[in-house]
Amino acid sequence: MSTRSSTDANRVIPEATVARLPVYLRALTALADSGIRTCSSEDLAIAAGVNSAKLRKDLSHLGSYGTRGVGYDVDYLRYQIAREIGVTQDWPVVIVGIGNLGHALANYSGFRSRGFRVVALLDADPDLIGQTVAGVAVRAFDELEAIVQEHDVAIGVIATPAVAAQSVADRMVAIGITSILNFAPAVVAVPDGVDVRKVDLSIELQILAYHEQRKANGADAAAAAALASSADGGAA
Amino acid sequence: MSTRSSTDANRVIPEATVARLPVYLRALTALADSGIRTCSSEDLAIAAGVNSAKLRKDLSHLGSYGTRGVGYDVDYLRYQIAREIGVTQDWPVVIVGIGNLGHALANYSGFRSRGFRVVALLDADPDLIGQTVAGVAVRAFDELEAIVQEHDVAIGVIATPAVAAQSVADRMVAIGITSILNFAPAVVAVPDGVDVRKVDLSIELQILAYHEQRKANGADAAAAAALASSADGGAA
DNA sequence: CCAATTTTGTTCTCACGTTCACAAACTCCT
DNA sequence: AGGAGTTTGTGAACGTGAGAACAAAATTGG
Numbered sequence: 232m233s234t235r236s237s238t239d240a241n242r243v244i245p246e247a248t249v250a251r252l253p254v255y256l257r258a259l260t261a262l263a264d265s266g267i268r269t270c271s272s273e274d275l276a277i278a279a280g281v282n283s284a285k286l287r288k289d290l291s292h293l294g295s296y297g298t299r300g301v302g303y304d305v306d307y308l309r310y311q312i313a314r315e316i317g318v319t320q321d322w323p324v325v326i327v328g329i330g331n332l333g334h335a336l337a338n339y340s341g342f343r344s345r346g347f348r349v350v351a352l353l354d355a356d357p358d359l360i361g362q363t364v365a366g367v368a369v370r371a372f373d374e375l376e377a378i379v380q381e382h383d384v385a386i387g388v389i390a391t392p393a394v395a396a397q398s399v400a401d402r403m404v405a406i407g408i409t410s411i412l413n414f415a416p417a418v419v420a421v422p423d424g425v426d427v428r429k430v431d432l433s434i435e436l437q438i439l440a441y442h443e444q445r446k447a448n449g450a451d452a453a454a455a456a457a458l459a460s461s462a463d464g465g466a467a
Numbered sequence: 468m469s470t471r472s473s474t475d476a477n478r479v480i481p482e483a484t485v486a487r488l489p490v491y492l493r494a495l496t497a498l499a500d501s502g503i504r505t506c507s508s509e510d511l512a513i514a515a516g517v518n519s520a521k522l523r524k525d526l527s528h529l530g531s532y533g534t535r536g537v538g539y540d541v542d543y544l545r546y547q548i549a550r551e552i553g554v555t556q557d558w559p560v561v562i563v564g565i566g567n568l569g570h571a572l573a574n575y576s577g578f579r580s581r582g583f584r585v586v587a588l589l590d591a592d593p594d595l596i597g598q599t600v601a602g603v604a605v606r607a608f609d610e611l612e613a614i615v616q617e618h619d620v621a622i623g624v625i626a627t628p629a630v631a632a633q634s635v636a637d638r639m640v641a642i643g644i645t646s647i648l649n650f651a652p653a654v655v656a657v658p659d660g661v662d663v664r665k666v667d668l669s670i671e672l673q674i675l676a677y678h679e680q681r682k683a684n685g686a687d688a689a690a691a692a693a694l695a696s697s698a699d700g701g702a703a
Numbered sequence: 704c705c706a707a708t709t710t711t712g713t714t715c716t717c718a719c720g721t722t723c724a725c726a727a728a729c730t731c732c733t
Numbered sequence: 734a735g736g737a738g739t740t741t742g743t744g745a746a747c748g749t750g751a752g753a754a755c756a757a758a759a760t761t762g763g
Contacts, residue, residue: 247750253673257652271710280654284752291712299711300759316673317680324672331571338567341652341669346676385679386672409682410675416493416577418516426678428671433577435664436560436622437489437552439646440582442662443621444553446645483720507740520722527742535741536729709760714753721748730739 244315248289252312254279255286259309271302318346323382325408327399328391329354329362329369332414336390337365350382355395372399376406386410393417400427480551484525488548490515491522495545507538554582559618561644563635564627565590565598565605568650572626573601586618591631608635612642622646629653636663 258278262270272290276283290296290303296311297303313319324347326336336342337352352364355372362369370378378384387408389399396415403411404425411427413419416434421427494514498506508526512519526532526539532547533539549555560583562572572578573588588600591608598605606614614620623644625635632651639647640661647663649655652670657663 245750249677250670250674252677253667253670254654256673257670258654273710278654280656282752284754285750287710287712288751295712297711298759299757300709300761302710315677317676318673322672322676322679331574335567335571336668339668342672345669345673347669347672386675410679412671412675418490418494418514420516424682426675428675430666430668430671431489432572432575432666433581433583434486434489434493435648435666436558436578436583436624437492437554437581438486439622439648439662439664440553440558441485441488441551443558443646446660481720508742509740518722520724521720523740523742524721531742533741534729535727536731536739538740705763707760707762709758711758712756714755716753717751719748719750721746723746724744726741726743728739728741730737732737733735 242292244292248292249316251279251281251285251289252316254281255289256309256312256316256318259305259312263305263309268305269302270305272297275303313346316346321346321348322386323348323350323384324386324388325349325351325353325375325378325384326388326390327353327372327375327403328389328395328415329359329364330390330392333390334364336388336414337367347386350384351378353378372402375402379406379408384408386412389413389415389419391415478528480528484528485552487515487517487521487525488552490517491525492545492548492552492554495541495548499541499545504541505538506541508533511539549582552582556582557584558582558622559584559586559620560622560624561585561587561589561611561614561620562624562626563589563608563611563639564625564631564651565595565600566626566628569626570600572624572650573603583622586620587614589614608638611638615642615644620644622648625649625651625655627651 255275258275262275262278272283272287276286279286293311293315296308310319324342326333326349329337329352333352333354337349342349349365349367351374352367352369353372353375354360354369359369360371385408387403387410389396389411391399393416396413396417397419400411400413400419400421404421409425411419411421411425413427413429416431419427491511494511498511498514508519508523512522515522529547529551532544546555560578562569562585565573565588569588569590573585578585585601585603587610588603588605589608589611590596590605595605596607621644623639623646625632625647627635629652632649632653633655636647636649636655636657640657645661647655647657647661649663649665652667655663
């Protein structure tokens, strides 16, 4: 009795694939916007900046949505990926911490257009409460529980300073939020069953700096190696 | 003649390790700030939110900076990691695109304190040029080349709308920038030798949404499975 | 209708990353 | 000094992911 349909909710999709599905979704939207109705895995792979074999393998985890010899129907595939990710519905989101970054997030139009709706902005600073940002009033952090219950919020965004991040996360978890996107430069610990993703601006820059330094050192090392080998002469 | 010192510039550090080094650096700074002079791999692993075996293996790629039976000297290890990443020096950075996100980035104090210095803010919008953001004047995008050459900038940050991202990246590459941090929701293509890292707010949310949806479906499926098995009864 | 062509979906192999488990090396206490 | 107790650094096993290569399935042209 192991007949598994292609829409079987129990099939596992590798994490690496899940992380790329939103990229494919965006690339498909761009293709659709430029009037393209059908594309090959090669076309889509280029638009998404990946290898076409990887793209096909990723899509094969969702099901067989292409046609051999033809390619993929852009709108159809787009819908299938959106459904798989879960962004055919709208997800209510709360943002905690309305500093510079919180402002930018509240104003980011990409959330609304991609399946997310900011239902509340919260901050602990009394001076901010009552101000309107991006058309949404800033409310007191204490109101988190009421808001989460009213709108059935599952996803919270932390944009506070580092010191506040853990206590905000604890509160979110206690209230029933099960997915957290953390922009604060701090590690937050959460119990099993709660997902945390971390976006850290300076960590990304540091990773670039490492490679940048190696480029410079590599050039130096190559020069040094050239000198050394010329000093070695033919003395092998 | 294969005597390789522990500071051999040619040893390779796995990419996954490189991505975690900044996390360790931050955790060590936090420990140092609370007056801790020495820590075990277990202590540091908890502070960094990773498994201690992974932490030790990561550090072993840099060299042997710990003492068995004792642990790591916080300041010493911090310096070694900072040197490895390359943030003992200051990296000049330009930010292109001073919208909501560009504002937030310009004001982000974490850059300055972690080895990066914003030397210029650029935008194509004439209305923005001349305004001061975070103490730095916004200048015309055309001035990119002069600024990059004057300050020897190797790292550029793109915070423009998606449509502008590729052309900004092309210009950066042409001028000699070799590392790009891209916040625009678009894939940018660059030649070999140029590193691009991408930070995408809505992609992170979409990944959370996927898992959130699976939690809900999983609960449904579990309920359905329970029903099915009770319907099955003992009919094995 | 059949051969040639195109393109998907999948299999196989290799590389990379994670985790376990333990020997080596250090400190502390008697 | 020597044994007990800690903690690092690393070898080995395991799991996941990437990419090449190819069979299967569709279209196209004669």
